[in-house]
Amino acid sequence: MSHHPEAFSPDATDLASLVACPSCDALYRMPRIAAGEDAVCQRCHRVIAAPRHRAGMQIISLAAASLVLLAATLFFPFLKISAAGVHNATSVLDVVLAFTSDELAILVLFTTACILAIPALRMGLLLYVLVPLVFDHPPSARARPAFLLSERLKPWSMAEIFALGCAVALIKVRDLAEVEFGPAFWMFAGLVFLVLQVQRNLCSRSVWDALEAATPDAPPTAATQEHLT
Amino acid sequence: MMADTPIPTTKEAGLLGCRYCTRVWPSGTKTCGCCGSKLVSRDLQSLQKVWAWWLVALICYVPANLYPMLRTSTLGSVSQDTIVGGAITLAEHGSYFVAGVILLASVVIPILKFLAIAYLAISVARPSTAREGTRHMLFELVEYIGRWSMIDVFVVAILSSLVHLGNFASVEPGPASLTFALTVVFTMISAQSFDSRLIWDQQEFEKDTDRAH
Numbered sequence: 001m002s003h004h005p006e007a008f009s010p011d012a013t014d015l016a017s018l019v020a021c022p023s024c025d026a027l028y029r030m031p032r033i034a035a036g037e038d039a040v041c042q043r044c045h046r047v048i049a050a051p052r053h054r055a056g057m058q059i060i061s062l063a064a065a066s067l068v069l070l071a072a073t074l075f076f077p078f079l080k081i082s083a084a085g086v087h088n089a090t091s092v093l094d095v096v097l098a099f100t101s102d103e104l105a106i107l108v109l110f111t112t113a114c115i116l117a118i119p120a121l122r123m124g125l126l127l128y129v130l131v132p133l134v135f136d137h138p139p140s141a142r143a144r145p146a147f148l149l150s151e152r153l154k155p156w157s158m159a160e161i162f163a164l165g166c167a168v169a170l171i172k173v174r175d176l177a178e179v180e181f182g183p184a185f186w187m188f189a190g191l192v193f194l195v196l197q198v199q200r201n202l203c204s205r206s207v208w209d210a211l212e213a214a215t216p217d218a219p220p221t222a223a224t225q226e227h228l229t
Numbered sequence: 230m231m232a233d234t235p236i237p238t239t240k241e242a243g244l245l246g247c248r249y250c251t252r253v254w255p256s257g258t259k260t261c262g263c264c265g266s267k268l269v270s271r272d273l274q275s276l277q278k279v280w281a282w283w284l285v286a287l288i289c290y291v292p293a294n295l296y297p298m299l300r301t302s303t304l305g306s307v308s309q310d311t312i313v314g315g316a317i318t319l320a321e322h323g324s325y326f327v328a329g330v331i332l333l334a335s336v337v338i339p340i341l342k343f344l345a346i347a348y349l350a351i352s353v354a355r356p357s358t359a360r361e362g363t364r365h366m367l368f369e370l371v372e373y374i375g376r377w378s379m380i381d382v383f384v385v386a387i388l389s390s391l392v393h394l395g396n397f398a399s400v401e402p403g404p405a406s407l408t409f410a411l412t413v414v415f416t417m418i419s420a421q422s423f424d425s426r427l428i429w430d431q432q433e434f435e436k437d438t439d440r441a442h
Binding site for chain 2: 015016018019020021022023024025026027028042043044045048049079081083084086088090094095096097104106107110111114115144145147148151152155158161162164165166168169171172173174175176177179204205208211212
């Protein structure tokens with residue numbers, strides 16, 4: 001079920017109760033929405049807030065699980081290939097190190113970042129920000145810049161694109177050799193699923209509300225923060 | 230549809246909206262008190278940034294198509310495939326679907342993305358007749374789909390690390406893999422630099438002219 005926020009009326013003076021659509025700048029009074037409902041911009045249909053029931057705890061468990069999977073993925077064989085009696089197995093680390101010739105060294109960095117470092121960093125940052133909030137502790141030091149960084153890194157986390165790339169690569173070498181998935185491939189597929197679940201549960205407006213509410217001198221603005229925990 | 234109840238914007242209300250945490254601040258505020266982002270009512274340099282990254286991306290896209298993406302050696306014979314050449318080879322082997330995916334991700338999407346970003350940047354700089362909602366959807370599509378072009382770079386990375394079978398077969402990345410990756414990165418930055426709020430400002434011009442009449 002989706003709500004349209006109530007249009008701004010000029011007599012409102014309390015800025016904390018207002019919300020600006022980040023995509024089209026439409027101004028609204030923040031509606032009180034229940035967990036599971038979405039606040040959607042009337043003009044450009046961007047989702048402004050989408051609090052989910054017990055989202056904080058779910059994100060913490062999903063992020064922790066994805067970090068474990070990510071670490072395990074590194075060391076197990078990812079794909080195995082054999083042709084004419086010759087075998088080769090490759091791990092995610094090998095894939096990342098494929099671009100080792102000098103002129104392509106920058107691609108090593110970039111591929112590592114997109115498929116390993118950024119997904120891991122984002123999950124780590126979310127844990128760092130959310131664990132104190134969910135367990136009613138004072139927010140972590142520099143929790144706000146940490147969450148902002150996690151938000152800005154979102155488009156650069158490309159684990160799901162890499163997973164589809166595996167399928168394409170597999171079909172490309174099908175004629176040349178026999179290829180099979182190693183255990184790390186299934187772990188990586190699980191990781192992609194977990195990261196997408198984190199995304200489904202994460203409502204950044206709720207996190208900002210909770211961060212503001214947890215800072216003593218900030219005015220109480222939280223309309224959605226109660227759904228986080 | 231919504232013409233009878235126009236939705237006010239933070240700009241019209243003399244306020245500033247944060248593009249990261251949706252908080253609203255009085256105009257003149259420099260940084261968002263909630264998330265610490267820089268606050269700008271409209272990013273006036275936005276279009277310059279968009280065009281700069283767009284041009285760099287276009288420059289990188291030329292060698293990305295001319296140089297080989299992959300060097301494949303099988304039993305002593307070496308073949309070098311460009312993006313389009315690789316897709317043609319796949320189609321010749323009967324893998325029409327994968328050839329289609331590669332062509333879509335590496336040729337059709339990048340070209341459409343170049344055209345879409347250019348169209349959006351031009352459309353906000355002069356009066357446009359296209360509906361705001363349509364243009365906004367185009368922008369969201371460009372932002373969402375653009376990343377998927379990276380798939381070809383990842384395929385090259387996977388093949389180069391996987392296919393090491395001694396003299397029988399081996400695959401190495403070609404120079405186009407770097408320039409193509411750069412093309413994708415720069416078009417992503419170009420699209421991210423675009424201030425989508427500019428699309429909706431023209432609605433306000435129209436509102437203003439309506440009021441004047």
